[in-house]
Amino acid sequence: MSSDPGLAASGLATGLLQCDHFDAWRCRSCSLLQTPYAAQLAGKQAAVEALLPPLPWLPPVASTQSGFRNKAKMVVAGAVGSPTLGILGPSGEGVDLRDCALHTPGIVAALPVLAGFVTRAGLTPYDVEQRRGELKHLLVTESPDGGLMVRFVLRSQEPVARIRKHLPSLLSALGEVRVVSVNLQPEHKAILEGEQEILLAGDPTLTMGVNGFALHLRPQGFFQTNTAMAAALYAQAQEWIDEVDPDAVLDLYCGVGGFALHAAGPPARARRVLGVEISAEAIAGARLTAAEAGLDVRFEAGDAGDAASWLASLGASGAGVDAGKALVVVNPPRRGIGPELATWLESAPVDHVVYSSCNATTLARDLAAMPSLRPVAGRLLDMFPNTDHYEVVLRLERAPG
Structure with a gap:
């Protein structure tokens, strides 16, 4: 020491x-x-x-x-039945990092559940090389009190109805979820998220308790990681x-x-x-x-x-x-x-x-x-x-x- x-x-x-x-x-x-x-x-x-x-x-x-690390920025790759959540390898393949030790425990526990939801809702991971698929990223933030904000970054609104349909099962499996939203990022660029956000469930903000202040973080707001x-x-x-x-x-x-x-x-x-x-x-x-x-x-x-x-x-x-x-x-x-x-x-x-x-x-x-x-x-x-x-x-x- x-x-x-x-x-x-x-x-x-x-x-x-x-x-x-x-x-x-x-x-x-x-x-x-x-x-x-x-x-x-x-x-x-x-x-x-x-x-x-x-x-x-x-x-x-x-x-x-x-x-x-209170925020996970996970690239979604692979197939609907076996998605990877993590980064892209040198050849464009998905590298699964859902057990990354940097993330807070709540995020580590939530990522396998979210991977299962990708399969259940039929969310096709976006293929960068082929420019096909819908789900580009999963963004998950955990507050100090264990609350979660989950954001699906999609290429279009096409999968939104399926997410809504299966959302009750996700909320049941992850009782800590406070905010669920979809972000639309239609461009084929190295941009994490787009301008349009669609709130699907929960509150419009996640409360980040810091030094006695309840800081309200909206889906597109910035907070230190x-x-x-x-x-x-x-x-x-x-x-x-x-x-x-x-x-x-x-x-x-x-x-x-x-x-x-x-x-x-x-x-x-x-x-x-x-x-x-x-x-x-x-x-x-x-x-x-x-x-x-x-x-x-x-x-x-x-x-x-x-x-x-x-x-x-x-x-x-x-x-x-x-x-x-x-x-x-x-x-x-x-x-x-x-x-x-x-x-x-x-x-x-x-x-x-x-x-x-x-x-x-x-x-x-x-x-x-x-x-x-x-x-x-x-x-x-x-x-x-x-x-x-x-x-x-x-x-x-x-x-x-």
């Missing part, structure tokens, strides 16, 4: 996670699987520090190596925000509202908070969570790049709130915030930024574009164990003068 507090808190040993699929070369996605976990974490920390300016680092937050690390990430951001104690918080790329809601609570706090996200589905879920929590937080569907207007709408354009009392949170995709938003932040009436990133390379590029906002604290969270991916969160403060 390591003496590092980030490791000790997780109770992790430094041994290796054994995987038959990896050993047989059926799946090599976990590229660091043969590296002891303590070395994985140390290597990620070293890689991040090499890319970013020198700054004080908190101990990294370690994850469990297995059973952490490692719930424990998401909770640690939001808690760290909340700690830094509370230390600054801003009057106004602008959360850009807010998703289902995790950062914004943590910035706003408890209800007695008189802090203006606005979350902005391009996905209307995510915003609908965030608004529902805020209402249930009794928090007066605004959520708007729109372009995060229009940050000046969003900040002005909070009364924090420089006239309503001074720079020391406004804070911006950014949690962009892997491509980062980009030159336009970075340039705006460099000259904006904001002295404090919390930047959450899954790509330290683009993070370093963005930091270079806003040199007056200097990192004063950072923390790495191992969102994706057994790979070289991670999440890193920085606290930035504007340099004097």
Whole structure:
């Protein structure tokens, strides 16, 4: 056992996670699987520090190596009578990974039942080479309380009637299912899902309990795939925000509202908070969570790049709130915030930024574009164990003068 507090808190040993699929070369996605976990974490920390300016680092937050992934994105292949749920091999053949150790126990238990449902409902797996078949993916998400969201990604609506017909048997076999939907993805492209979603059964959202908040996740909404690390990430951001104690918080790329809601609570706090996200589905879920929590937080569907207007709408354009009392949170995709938003932040009436990133390379590029906002604290969270991916969160403060 390591003496590092980030490791000790997780109770992790430094041994290796054994995987038959990896050993047989059926799946090599976990590229660091043969590296002891303590070395994985140390290597990620070293890689991040090499890319970013020198700054004080908190101990990294370690994850469990297995059973952490709350979402399964399974390619469906093979035949109706014997479907595979997993990935495609180098020759386009289906590789069955329904027992993948990364997924939460509820997902592992559900996947064989879902494979049987594919056969029972006559859902023909999509053949990429032949461009025939209907069922492309099964997407399964598990909430911390064991609830499941099941989504069938289809090429067309042709199988929907059969799914509806046999759905009672699935709901009976999987009592944990809270949401069932169909997503239509008609294009022959490497796109996981399409724009149209059809709710078949259950609620419109799956509740993801995190740090006392019931975050409402809709079928097309984004949520971090490692719930424990998401909770640690939001808690760290909340700690830094509370230390600054801003009057106004602008959360850009807010998703289902995790950062914004943590910035706003408890209800007695008189802090203006606005979350902005391009996905209307995510915003609908965030608004529902805020209402249930009794928090007066605004959520708007729109372009995060229009940050000046969003900040002005909070009364924090420089006239309503001074720079020391406004804070911006950014949690962009892997491509980062980009030159336009970075340039705006460099000259904006904001002295404090919390930047959450899954790509330290683009993070370093963005930091270079806003040199007056200097990192004063950072923390790495191992969102994706057994790979070289991670999440890193920085606290930035504007340099004097």
